[in-house]
Amino acid sequence: MVNLTDELSIAIAELDGDKVMALVKERLQAGVKPLEIVKKLQDGMTRVGELFETGEFFLSELINCGEIMKGAMAELEPILAGGGQGYRGNIVIGTVKGDIHDLGKNIVVMLLKGTGYNVIDLGVDVAPERFIEAVKENNAPLLALSVLLTSCLDSMKEAVTKVKESGLDVKVLIGGPIIDDNFREYCGADFSSNIASEGVKIAEKVFA
Amino acid sequence: MAKETVSKNTFKNLPPGVCVPWEQKAKELGEIKGDPEIIKNQWEQLDAFAYMYLWWWVQR
Amino acid sequence: MADDKLKLYEERKKRFLAAMNLEKPDKVPVRLSLSEFVAKHAGYTLQEIYYDLEKNIDSINKLLTDFDLDAITGAPSLWWAGLHDAVGAKYLKFAGRELDPNTQFQYHEEAYMLPEDYDAFIENPTEWILNTFLPRLHEELSEPGSYRANLSLIKGAAGMAMQQGMNKKAWATWAAEYGGVPAFTAMSKAPFDTLADTLRGLTGIMLDLYQRPEKVKAALEVLIPHNIFYGMATSGGEMEFPLFMPLHRGSFPFLNPKQWAEFYWPSLKQVIEAFWSKGKRTLFFAEGNWTPYLESIAELPEKSIVFHVDMTDMAQAKKILGGRFCLSGNVPNMMLAYGKPEEVRDYVKRLIDEYAGDGGFIIDAAAVIQGDAREENIRAIIETAREYGVY
Ligand code: B12
16 A cells, blocks of 8 residues: 655545645645646545555545546646656546446546556447547557446447457456456457456556 | 526425415415315325426436 | 236235245245346337337236246336437437437436535425426426426426326236236335435535535435325325335445445435335335445334345345345346356255245346346246245
């Protein structure tokens, strides 16, 4: 578990929204580089993700943290020089066609962002073609798919198949509460997991 | 979103099943020549139907 | 009612009620929460059952002809898409219009209630629904008082009455001609879910818990009598069968234990106890995992609920709730869609061996059964329960 020492990281891990906003503004005025501030925020968010995995935090804390982060990023993004730089790589993610559940996927997004990836989140009910386009456009080495409805498992398979057929050089990670190894094989995906933090470990491998 | 403003309520603290209370309607009707119970009964039934329609969109 | 069908109806009803009363029926009852599967089986597209009330109802005739079920949950689509179009309801998307003709409907969740609405809601929710909520939810009502807006109210209310009238007639037919028994005859929600599902939305409610907890509590307090009334009104005086309560935001890991105990449970408990005091039992349809909350749920009056197991630990549920409430569940939906009949058979046998021994158990799938379930697997559930589930 990360050991937080920075005041801003601690404030976000403690879900103190007012303090986070005050510190972000204060540091910007003091001339701290926006990217450095983002890094501190990410450290705090990673901690929140860990606390969720160990069962100390629940969705209510995660969503609250996500909103605080959104507020802070709204301050920072306009001044972040050109975006892109400083990221460890691009990852495309989305919930497959026919399925609109996104809470689990949003956690994965948060953790990936927290570890420094540029995450292109296509949202829910995403058709295979849109995944292919986004992977191409962003030259992403990793595509992550989420599904909750058993009735959309075939939609997941279709997405994986089409991505593989497109010949793109991209690894596919599938996830969701009902996903297991059998299903990974059935779909032809490279990785699978039903734990959000596993997604980060898998990304580490892909981007190693 | 279409409508951002909150409109003011005409009534406060109405019990469930009621949109416009019979007491209010009775005042507006003034003198009732026959049996008020019959009229009240029908008023309340249709009022409860309207209530159920409104809550139907919330209880799902 | 033909004599043989009447006999069948009575037999099934007796079996179903006995289990809910913690008695040993002749066999373990089978109640399946079937939705889109029914359309597929009857050869209808999803567009047809969402849009055409008659086909929605007719699909159950076919189901009842082909499967021996002790209780059924009714027509596969709860919603009439045509009525949604008539009012321009924004929060559902249906097959055949925005979606391909054979896809599952979709929710479009949004905060249709804003933080500044709390006071008006608390003061008079019914009036707030009509004046503020519906104009946001219904495209056709976006300019209240206009021609289109007035029409949408007429069509909406008439549509509800039409749909309810047809359903009522359908239930009478299913009973008389097929011996079909209802799994439930009323519906209501946990006050927290009412607020969190359609009104504030998930993000909204989660932030409210931190930013305006007192308003949330006041709103829940206001909702209690409304949710009780709604349940009793939808039951139409029928008291033998349970009331359906799909439970959403109280599952693990949505709220932390403190929030659950403070915001979710007290108002829900009051609603369920009120139903029970009037003689109406609740089908506690616990979607997801409720294992951490079983001890609290055990506080409810004996027999006042049927506890449905989706992803809750069944062994824990039996240990903590068994002998107090009837349990139902939990054949995995993944198995119904991708497994083999032998696997289903083994699973059902194990459920019967481990959980049905002293009565008070109903066989069902874990979650709602959609179009992906295979017919041979549905048959395997029923056949195994019939052969192996004899007391
Ligand atoms: C919340 C919810 C909804 C919300 C969704 C809100 C939203 N914005 O997501 C609403 C109300 C809109 C909804 C709608 C429906 N739902 Co729903 N819903 C749920 C519920 C209660 C919780 C799901 C959830 O968010 N869990 C919390 C998150 C954090 O967990 P998670 O998704 O598993 O994610 C974790 C892991 O799986 C993993 N993970 C997830 N994705 C990924 C991806 C990667 C790459 C990785 C590495 C990891 C990973 O990380 C997360 C954290 O560890 C479940 C029941 C339950 N309690 O599980 C039903 C459930 C999933 N829904 C169900 C159904 C049937 C529906 C509906 C069809 C309508 C209905 N009849 O209820 C519609 C679907 C419409 C559609 N076309 O999709 C069924 C599915 C049954 C089945 N056969 O598959 C369930 C199981 C309920 C039930 N018991 O019947 N639902």
